[in-house]
Structures are given as structure tokens and as C-alpha cells.
Amino acid sequence: MKRAQLLTEATFGENKLHDITHFGIRAAIGVIFIVQGSGKFNPGTADFLTSIGLPVELQIPLALAETIGGILLIVGVLSRISSSILSIIMLGAIFHVKGASNLTGQGGFAIDLMLLAGCLAIIVAGPGRVSISHIAKKIPRFLQ
Numbered sequence: 001m002k003r004a005q006l007l008t009e010a011t012f013g014e015n016k017l018h019d020i021t022h023f024g025i026r027a028a029i030g031v032i033f034i035v036q037g038s039g040k041f042n043p044g045t046a047d048f049l050t051s052i053g054l055p056v057e058l059q060i061p062l063a064l065a066e067t068i069g070g071i072l073l074i075v076g077v078l079s080r081i082s083s084s085i086l087s088i089i090m091l092g093a094i095f096h097v098k099g100a101s102n103l104t105g106q107g108g109f110a111i112d113l114m115l116l117a118g119c120l121a122i123i124v125a126g127p128g129r130v131s132i133s134h135i136a137k138k139i140p141r142f143l144q
Helices: 003-008 016-039 042-050 057-076 081-096 112-125 132-136
Strands: none
Touching: 016 057, 016 112, 042 057, 057 081, 112 132
16 A cells, blocks of 8 residues: 555554454443443432532433443444543533643543543544444444
8 A cells, every 4th residue: 555545544454453452442441431430320429519510410311321331332332422422521521520720630630531532532433343333234334
């Protein structure tokens, strides 16, 4: 393949290492969201939400979105949709909860920013070949 063609085509490698890496990134992000989302079922989350000016009614939807979204990322079903929802949650965490004032240290948003970047990469790249979406092949590309 010509160098110019390599630079202009938005395709990913066809080797196994790429597939494993793609799955690893998806799985790592998914596990983090499962752990964070399941923690939001804790009754203390309601107090935290009210302290930052959000309604208590958001506790269960946020917990479900993060937990189920993380599971969907790991198995590779509806990855783009779940990554989109999780990206919106991360934007809310960065700008509303953390105030986007401190990247590192106490109250920093560095991890939120990394999760946002990972979700955006999954939106662009899709679930990859190590996924149920790829195995099923009947799911439309925009829903993968």
C-alpha cells in the first residue's frame, strides 16, 4: 500500500494484536463503568446528588446507565450507543460535578477525561471484531 493511501484511509489493522487491544480497551472502560455505576446504587449517592444541585431522581438512571453501559461495552453490543450515553455522563461529571477547574489532584477530572476519550474512540471505531456485534453480523453498523 502506498504511504499516501495509508495516511488517507481510516482503516484499522487486520491482525490479532489489534483485535485483542481493541477488546482490552473496551473491557477496561466497561469494567470501570460497572464498578462506578454499581456504587451509585448506594443510598449515599442521593445525598451527593443533592449537594451538587442535581435531583435525587437521577440516582437510579445514572447507576443503570453506567452499569448496563459498561456491560454492553464489554460484550460488544450497542457499543456506539452506550459509549454516546456514557460520554454525556462524563461531560456532566467534568463540567457540572468537577467544574472543569482542576485536572489532577483532589477533585480532578483526569480520569473522567480519559474515560470520555475512550468512549469517543469507541464511538468512532465501533466494537471491533472481538464482539457479539461482529459475530452476529445482523446488527446495523450504526447500532454496533
